[in-house]
Amino acid sequence: MRRKLHAYLPLLWLLAIPALNIFYVRLNHGGGQVNSLVTDIDRQIPFVPIFIIPYIFWYVFITGMLLLHFFTNKKGFAQTLVTLCTxxxxxxxxxxxxxxxxxxxxxxxxxxxIQLVEWVYRHDQPFNCFPSIHVFTSYLMIKSVQEQEAFSRKFKAAVYFSSWLIICSTFFVKQHVLLDAAGAIALAEILHFAGRTLFNGKVLTLHKRSPSE
Known part of the structure; x- marks a missing residue:
């Protein structure tokens, strides 16, 4: 029993995400100089309330993907989680x-x-926009499955579709603009490359392997 429980201990590292979220809350205000990256293209994008569904689905999607990585590939889990937190x-x-x-x-x-949109607006002030965390984490999930042979082509396609749907939702519910997404994607590409380089050739895990593993 202890060995079985020990195998699940790395899941506790997921608590790093809500712990880091404390800083998001502290920074989500308009004190000091606040900039706008809105372009003419952004002004042409309509507000479409139905996109609040994939926007909120993001919470389930990211958690589910991290759990899936854990049960499929411990190395992939560690790399994805470290990259995400970084x-x-x-x-x-x-x-x-x-x-x-x-x-x-x-x-x-x-x-x-509309009630869902208003709920999001009430609980998330219109700041902390560039780069978009919604876009960064969603795009990171795309990168995390690209080279994983354990996932089928259909599953990867579903991940790509879900990720891009969430990314698009940030525009249509007016939470982010195009430059927010561009910055987030660039950040994900850089950090994923750095993480892959760090983990390449070394099975860096978030726990010590027991003799039975």
């Missing part, structure tokens, strides 16, 4: 030095979708 720290450092905001639309209608 990216969060990088985002927070950027928010501290270069705070941006995205104007939100005036919502005059009602309904379940």
């Amino acid at each position: 990216g969060l720290v990088a985002c927070y450092m950027i928010y501290l030095q270069f705070q941006t905001t995205v104007p939100r639309p005036q919502i005059g209608s009602s309904g379940v979708l």
Whole structure:
């Protein structure tokens, strides 16, 4: 029994994500200079309430993908989690030095979708936008499955579709703009490359392997 429980101990490292989220909350305000990266193209993107569904689904998607990596490939789990947490720290450092905001639309209608949008707006101030954490983590999931032979082509396609749907949702619910996404994708590419280089040739895990493993 102890050996079985010991095998699940690395899952405790997932607690690093909500722990780091404390800094997101502390930085999510408009004090000091706040910049805008809104372009003319962003102004042409309509507000589409139904996209709040994939936007909120992000929470389930990222958690589920990390758990799947854990049960499929411990090395992949460690690399993805370390890269994700490093990216969060990088985002927070950027928010501290270069705070941006995205104007939100005036919502005059009602309904379940609008209520969900308003719930998100109430719990997430319109700051901490560049780079987008939604986009960074979603794109990172794409990179994390690309070279994994354990995943089928259909599953990878589902991950790609889900990730890009979430990324697009950030525009249509007016939480982010195009440059927020571009910065997040660039950050994910850089950190994924660095993480792959670090882990390549060495099975770096988040726990010591027991003699029975």
